[in-house]
Amino acid sequence: MIKLTPRPQPSQQMLWLSPLLAIALMLVVGMIVFTLLGQNPLKAFHAFFIEPVNDLYGIGELFIKASPLALIALGLSVGFRANVWNIGAEGQLTMGAIAAGGVALWFYDSESHFVLPLMLIAGALGGMLWAAIPAFLRTRFNTSEILVSLMLVYVAELVLSWLVHGPWRDPDGFGFPQSKQFSDSALLPVLLEGTRAHAGLLITLVALAVTYVFLRWSVVAFQMRVAGLAPRAADYAGFNAKRTIWIGLLAGGAAAGLAGTSEIAGPIGQLSIPLSPGYGFAAIIVAFVGRLNPIGILLASLLMALLYLGGESAQMQLALPAAVSGVFQGLLLFFLLATDVLINFRISWGGGRPKPAAAAPQAVAKPVMEGEQ
């Protein structure tokens, strides 16, 4: 029987060791699964984690995939720290892409340098607009932002589906559900010859710096953190709870909208379905594995991008379905949540040695990320 003893203080080492432990566990379990599926585990490991990034092009692909994941996770982390659960980033990404795509199609014949900046602004606003709905409903009507933001994912995808099947469909697209290819003025320039790595990466780097400064030095971010860790203390101190919800949701919405914009202005080059391979959901995992910390998120996004690439490579080389990526992503989050117990508790193995009834031990160590409903 496992026995958990609360630590008097959350362990700082474990806060960072836990993701590494989770990654190691995922790799071990992955190898076992591959072996059970009749694959050579070393060959599978190579196909999954080495093959995709053993040339410059592959590294470019890694950054292309990591960029939207990191960007969205940075935005989400602002809310998650305050227990604002925006899980509809996939929808906000879609809405941002629709807004930016609208700009690109509207200025289809323009060669102006203002098209791209305009698209980025429209994309961020589109994502924020979609995130503003759960923020408004939560602050005004006390409605769960979890369920509303999630429902809006389906709505956004249906809006996109309508647009690319109907009004925005490419007349020369052989009936495929996609818009016209954007003109050059609406496309992000490639940063490095020989790869597809585009200027969208710079947006993510700027967002990284902004988030870092905001989280580290702003009073608002501190108040939001308190609201997440100790809601009652935040109330008592008179911190503005509604502002926390608004900022938490809008940050994620803007980031997801920008990520959607840099997808359609980068690797995709048009509006089409599906727009994203679940970046909005995978970013939730990235945010957690990265400990809601900007640098951690950057590292976690690279790992998660490698899982995406590995899935594609495993599909080609080992004839494994690409869906295996999703299984690994889920496993990683499971293991992280499991190993996180080490932050707040000491684990010992031992029998039913009777202990004197401890007085309300849960008051001593509150789990770091406890959700207050």
Added chain:
Amino acid sequence: MSADTLVLILVATVAAGVPLIFAALGELIVEKSGVLNLGVEGMMIVGAISGFMVAAESGSLWLGVLAGAFAGMLMALVFAFLTLSLMANQVASGLALTIFGIGLSAYMGQAYNSVALDGLKAIQIPLLSDLPVVGKLLFGYDPLVYLALLMYPLLVWFLYYSRGGLILRAIGESPSSAHALGYPVIKIRYLAVLFGGAMAGIGGAYLSLAYTPLWSEGMTAGRGWIALALVVFATWRPGRVLLGAFLFGGVTIAQFHVQGMGVEIPSQFLSMLPYLATITVLVLISRNAATIRLNAPASLGQAFHNEVH
């Protein structure tokens, strides 16, 4: 609209509501014990593919339903271990369960995409099923529909008229008091979460074995999330879960008939209706904060740790 069409619509409404009834009644029990499992969608979809695979391989639909329930329980067990034994954050663990379930089901179902099955058939009661109108409306469903409807009185009895239900509710309201009285909080929460998983699994299996007897990736299409919303909408009362499920069934079915009546609306906008309806009812019910506060289990979503397991 003729009487026959109306009967058809009503019958279809009931069928569309059934997966929601299973999933939402299961989650209701989970939440009554103070645990919030956001992984309903993941448990449902793994139930759907597991049920479908077993039914397709064994040729027995009932074995498929059992497999769906079992797969849902296995998924729930992972969640229970994380949140109850390791005290992981319930919101994050539930999300993880959904993400994992969607990936796992896509992986499992690779070989079964657009394979069709001979689905569960409506029962035929001699005489009764042949009655005009009433026959179709009351006696013309497959057995799982009746099982779903039977769950309602069973759960009402359990929650409000049995000792077990009283203990379950006590744990949901105040786990530390229940613990002090000597009730095994963690064990009972485990059982509740496993029950919720089995119900979500059956709900998923109903989709892939009876409602549309085939497997397609992502076929639950947010029903697990709608079930979660239903529990809030129902203010944690089984009767209103039933009502809500049929309401949503009606909205789902209405979209097809609006199109059939020649109304010129792009199909995508009609498909939005269930999601928009969910948001609307959530707003209406949570507008009054006191309603939620009075009805929600007081310890919902909070971890519980006791020294003596």
